[in-house]
Amino acid sequence: MTTDRIQLRVDNISLSFGGIQALSDISFDVRKGEILAIIGPNGAGKTSLLNCFNNFYHPDHGQILLDGRDLTRLPPYRIAQLGIARTFQHTALYTGLSTLDNLMAARHIHMKAGMLASILYWGRAHQEDIAHRRVVEEIIDFLEIEHIRKSVVGALPHGLRKRVELGRALAMEPRLLFLDEPMTGMNQEEKEDMARFILDVYERQGMTILLIEHDMGLVMDIADRIVVLNFGQKIAEGTPEEIRNNQAVIDAYLGKAGVK
Amino acid sequence: MAVLRPAGEFDTSYASDMATIRQRWQWWLLLAFVVALYALPFYASQSVVALVNRIGITIIAVQGLNLLTGYTGQISLGQASFMTAGGYISALLVNNLGWPFFAAMPAAALGAGIVGLLFGLPSLRVKGFYLTMATLAAQFIIPWFTRNAFPKVLNGAQGINVQVPVLFGIEFNTPQRYIYLTLTVLILTTIVAHNISRSRLGRAFVAVRDHDLAAELLGINLFKYKLQAFFLAAVYAGIAGSLAAHQIRHINSETFNLIDSVMFMGMLVIGGLGSNLGPIFGAIVVEMLIEGATLFGPLFISLFPSTAAGAVQALRPLFFGAALMLFLIFEPRGLAHRWQLFKAAWRLRPFSY
Ligand SMILES: Nc1ncnc2c1ncn2[C@@H]1O[C@H](COP(=O)(O)OP(=O)(O)OP(=O)(O)O)[C@@H](O)[C@H]1O
Numbered sequence A: 001m002t003t004d005r006i007q008l009r010v011d012n013i014s015l016s017f018g019g020i021q022a023l024s025d026i027s028f029d030v031r032k033g034e035i036l037a038i039i040g041p042n043g044a045g046k047t048s049l050l051n052c053f054n055n056f057y058h059p060d061h062g063q064i065l066l067d068g069r070d071l072t073r074l075p076p077y078r079i080a081q082l083g084i085a086r087t088f089q090h091t092a093l094y095t096g097l098s099t100l101d102n103l104m105a106a107r108h109i110h111m112k113a114g115m116l117a118s119i120l121y122w123g124r125a126h127q128e129d130i131a132h133r134r135v136v137e138e139i140i141d142f143l144e145i146e147h148i149r150k151s152v153v154g155a156l157p158h159g160l161r162k163r164v165e166l167g168r169a170l171a172m173e174p175r176l177l178f179l180d181e182p183m184t185g186m187n188q189e190e191k192e193d194m195a196r197f198i199l200d201v202y203e204r205q206g207m208t209i210l211l212i213e214h215d216m217g218l219v220m221d222i223a224d225r226i227v228v229l230n231f232g233q234k235i236a237e238g239t240p241e242e243i244r245n246n247q248a249v250i251d252a253y254l255g256k257a258g259v260k
Numbered sequence B: 001m002a003v004l005r006p007a008g009e010f011d012t013s014y015a016s017d018m019a020t021i022r023q024r025w026q027w028w029l030l031l032a033f034v035v036a037l038y039a040l041p042f043y044a045s046q047s048v049v050a051l052v053n054r055i056g057i058t059i060i061a062v063q064g065l066n067l068l069t070g071y072t073g074q075i076s077l078g079q080a081s082f083m084t085a086g087g088y089i090s091a092l093l094v095n096n097l098g099w100p101f102f103a104a105m106p107a108a109a110l111g112a113g114i115v116g117l118l119f120g121l122p123s124l125r126v127k128g129f130y131l132t133m134a135t136l137a138a139q140f141i142i143p144w145f146t147r148n149a150f151p152k153v154l155n156g157a158q159g160i161n162v163q164v165p166v167l168f169g170i171e172f173n174t175p176q177r178y179i180y181l182t183l184t185v186l187i188l189t190t191i192v193a194h195n196i197s198r199s200r201l202g203r204a205f206v207a208v209r210d211h212d213l214a215a216e217l218l219g220i221n222l223f224k225y226k227l228q229a230f231f232l233a234a235v236y237a238g239i240a241g242s243l244a245a246h247q248i249r250h251i252n253s254e255t256f257n258l259i260d261s262v263m264f265m266g267m268l269v270i271g272g273l274g275s276n277l278g279p280i281f282g283a284i285v286v287e288m289l290i291e292g293a294t295l296f297g298p299l300f301i302s303l304f305p306s307t308a309a310g311a312v313q314a315l316r317p318l319f320f321g322a323a324l325m326l327f328l329i330f331e332p333r334g335l336a337h338r339w340q341l342f343k344a345a346w347r348l349r350p351f352s353y
């Protein structure tokens, strides 16, 4: 699946919060159609990096290029419209909506009905809803969440909420999918399901996936390449094999274990 | 809005799955209810008709607030001030420019909407408590404006008299006549609110309410949708203000005041935020309570002759306050939620256990 074409180029990104240097001079490329994992100990700056891609955090300097287009000047909602979707480390669903409506809300960027069409509803907006409902139902089937289709998501258990959140991101039909710890807090079975879904998406749709995950075994299994962050710095980049044997990575993780 | 659906009914298409009313008998029930309302002047006393009229106008104002606060999550204490804007615009267009009421009311809706939009601008920078403060500013600035600006036209604190609406030579000068206006407009505003809530616009509103960060990162322009919510809320207020002003036949800076804004919020809480039934339930219950307090007054005096009339006056806010407290404690999600539970139980019958 992996191609050599660079889809996202991260060029010399730095980010600080007051005195804290969350990211220093990070550069790497994401190739079209690969699963790239970002790993690193707690507080390494993984989530902050994703937030920079969304331009929710504004880097002090550096560029982020999606197919050659700089994202650091665009408002977050525009970046989503360009084909970037994500899930959140701490689930961030629209808790008052059903599973179905959470996914329908994600179709927002592909829909056209403005204020007037929405108010009149019959005709255009209704037809549009039906058309997009089809796409959403396919995703619901794919993720095996038919049984909670009409359940309000705020009341769902953690594992299912994570799955709905993946569904919401998929409903955006993105070119690039960011997953921030999609499996934290899940039991083994749920984790395996999730890994299966991620691999399915990757294989069937050829979506580029950027995955943050702490479960090392899992990352080694599914990632094409891995970027390792530690204290806001990139300490390694390479295939799972290369990362496994990288001394700096071993030190970072052992060092952390040593402190504990 | 989920609906009554007996066990065993399944949907064959997305269109019918999305439909609000699925069964023919439900349409008949709704129709019967509407007919009963329209026929009210034929079997109810004038005071009942007047009460229903007032409730109808209140529902419209609360429906607008529900779009902004219930669906979009932006708490506003300025709804009554946009009624003031709408009421004045409509009155001036009819009185001074000779517009027919039926052109003046939509214009008032639009005008109030634009005023609402202006007071929604701070939502670009602030949210939560600070935004509520900005809406409170509307509640002070707009009445101040009507008292002090263009004294020749707006007549200062005295306010202005407002003409009775006329259509096809019929003067809507009694509650029995006016109620046809109110009910017709109310049906339209209810349909519009329902359409908004089930459309792309409504889902964007709820996304902003439930997780503004996620909404923004997933492609929803927060500012645009907050402004649309402010606009629509004020449009509803403008309609309600216009209807009320032409019925009362007078408007001044205090006709719709801060207390009303607070009451609307209370009605929404009691009825249920973010549900289309919420404004209807809330306005009915609170208006009835207030009515009850009025009826209860003479009884209260006869039981405790020493109490002053002032104490009786205090019964209204007391009833309202007590109802609000009880709801916040026992049913913070409002009557609409109760109703959903009731329907869910009914729908699953006889398998509900
Ligand atoms: N909004 C913020 N304000 C201040 N500091 C922040 C903010 N966001 C992140 N940080 C800091 O930046 C550093 C990196 O945090 P980040 O959340 O990106 O780490 P992470 O690699 O995602 O960690 P974890 O594995 O725990 O999720 C931390 O020191 C964190 O405290």
Ligand SMILES: [Mg+2]
Binding pocket: A046, A047, A048, A089
């Ligand atoms: Mg993180």
